[in-house]
Amino acid sequence: MAIKKILDIYPNEKLIKADGFDDCIIGVSHRYGESLLLAYDKEKVIKKLMKRDNMTIEDALEFYTFNIIGAWVGKQTPIFIEKIK
Numbered sequence: 001m002a003i004k005k006i007l008d009i010y011p012n013e014k015l016i017k018a019d020g021f022d023d024c025i026i027g028v029s030h031r032y033g034e035s036l037l038l039a040y041d042k043e044k045v046i047k048k049l050m051k052r053d054n055m056t057i058e059d060a061l062e063f064y065t066f067n068i069i070g071a072w073v074g075k076q077t078p079i080f081i082e083k084i085k
Contacts, residue, residue: 016076029079038078
């Protein structure tokens, strides 16, 4: 889902993005009493790291764990969804 479409639907939300991963956004999360959060597809993020940055799967997972999941930027830090097959 394009970030522009999400911003059009929720123009008054202050959504925080994970820089460089707009094409990995799959939607927003809703929880009663909480702000909306951008939701990313973990698998797409890993694949993008491997392709864009020429990382191995191990390097991409390590980078993801420490630099993406480990990056707390406040209450509206994006979430990353792991789809269970």
